[in-house]
Amino acid sequence: MRCSKNIDLKFIASAALVLALVLPAVALGWGASGHRITARIAEDHLDAGTARAVAEVTGGHSLALLATWPDFIRSDSRWDCIQPWHFLTVEDGQAIDEALARPADTSGNCRRLYERFELPHNVVSAIEYFAAIVGGDKRKADNFDGFMKETGAEPYAGSTRSTALALLIHFIGDVHQPLHVGRGGDRGGNNVYTNFFDQVSRLHSVWDSGLIDQEGLSYTEFAAFLEQQFGDEQTPAESAPLDWAAESFGHRSRVYDIWRRTSRDNNLPELSYDYAFAQIGLIKQRLYHGGRRAAQLLNSIL
Numbered sequence: 001m002r003c004s005k006n007i008d009l010k011f012i013a014s015a016a017l018v019l020a021l022v023l024p025a026v027a028l029g030w031g032a033s034g035h036r037i038t039a040r041i042a043e044d045h046l047d048a049g050t051a052r053a054v055a056e057v058t059g060g061h062s063l064a065l066l067a068t069w070p071d072f073i074r075s076d077s078r079w080d081c082i083q084p085w086h087f088l089t090v091e092d093g094q095a096i097d098e099a100l101a102r103p104a105d106t107s108g109n110c111r112r113l114y115e116r117f118e119l120p121h122n123v124v125s126a127i128e129y130f131a132a133i134v135g136g137d138k139r140k141a142d143n144f145d146g147f148m149k150e151t152g153a154e155p156y157a158g159s160t161r162s163t164a165l166a167l168l169i170h171f172i173g174d175v176h177q178p179l180h181v182g183r184g185g186d187r188g189g190n191n192v193y194t195n196f197f198d199q200v201s202r203l204h205s206v207w208d209s210g211l212i213d214q215e216g217l218s219y220t221e222f223a224a225f226l227e228q229q230f231g232d233e234q235t236p237a238e239s240a241p242l243d244w245a246a247e248s249f250g251h252r253s254r255v256y257d258i259w260r261r262t263s264r265d266n267n268l269p270e271l272s273y274d275y276a277f278a279q280i281g282l283i284k285q286r287l288y289h290g291g292r293r294a295a296q297l298l299n300s301i302l
Contacts, residue, residue, distance in 0.1 A: 029086055029174035031209025032068045034287060036219035038173040039067035041226060041291025046298060053302040057134070057161050063294075064219065066166035067173060069156055078153040081110035081119075085126035085171060087180045087188055088245055096246050100124060113150060117143040123175045126167065127241040133164035135301035169294055175241060176290035178255050178282075179204050181248040189255065195264055196271045207255060211276055211283055226288045236289045238296055244289075251282060 029035065043063050046054060058066060070086075073079045084104040090096060104121040106114055113119065118140075120126040133141045145160045147153075155163040174180045182188025182204075189203035196206050197214070215222065257278070258269040 029177050033219045034212050035067040035173045036064040037222045037287050038290040039063035039169050040223040042294035045295035050299045050302045057165050059157055063169050067169045069166045070170040078151045086174050088122040089184045090181050090249050117147040123171050124241045124245050127171050130164040130168035172294045173290050175244045176286040178248040178251045179207050181245050194269045194271045230288050236292055
């Protein structure tokens with residue numbers, strides 16, 4: 001079909017914004033590349049015995065493969081009840097401990113399942129929960145297995161423990177993304193729209209994948225470069241998932257340091273090379289620390 005040259009550019013900009021607004025707002029944590037980068041770094045720092053134990057749990061699959069599976073199952077309604085495990089909502093000025101104590105935002109059948117099977121309520125408690133299962137906690141494993149059977153959810157590779165490991169690696173990545181310890185009012189940046197390199201994008205997706213993909217690297221190249229850049233100089237001290245969430249909360253304000261200059265009719269903030277330059281260092285650090293901490297945790301429980 002031939003297009004008229006007299007198309008209203010304001011209409012195009014408005015239509016693009018409307019499309020963005022009606023797209024589902026989903027908090028994915030790091031995108032596929034980010035989760036694979038964190039998992040690859042973790043694999044590179046496993047003790048020999050831990051690496052063998054991980055291979056037994058995964059059936060030889062790489063952690064990088066497992067790390068993206070929890071996002072792929074978002075299209076499967078049988079896994080709908082696990083959405084609160086990807087994030088922790090902390091409002092400005094709120095104490096982390098207070099946020100942790102809040103029940104998961106569930107209703108109906110999901111709320112019943114949470115109570116019946118004593119499920120975690122947020123990304124911090126989910127990391128602790130699945131670390132326990134990977135480490136051999138039979139009671140939690142039986143509860144999680146019961147939850148999957150009740151909902152009809154298919155475990156990864158048919159194994160409760162493999163599923164727990166996939167979720168564990170994924171959620172460690174999630175908690176290191178500052179917007180996964182996000183504000184409830186804008187849904188962790190999902191309701192904040194920007195012009196990111198000429199495309200209308202949610203601020204959350206800019207951090208999930210946009211800034212990482214802008215580097216133009218494969219996940220293996222990115223992980224290798226992070227090892228060269230940080231190496232043992234930035235080996236994070238052993239700490240707990242609550243500390244990782246507190247760090248993300250502390251970094252969150254700089255994520256919202258978005259330039260308001262715009263030449264576009266939609267009046268959305270312009271995020272381009274200046275924003276990428278200002279933020280990519282933090283993103284690299286969070287990816288690297290997530291991988292090293294995942295390795296530390298696995299080395300301690302396996």
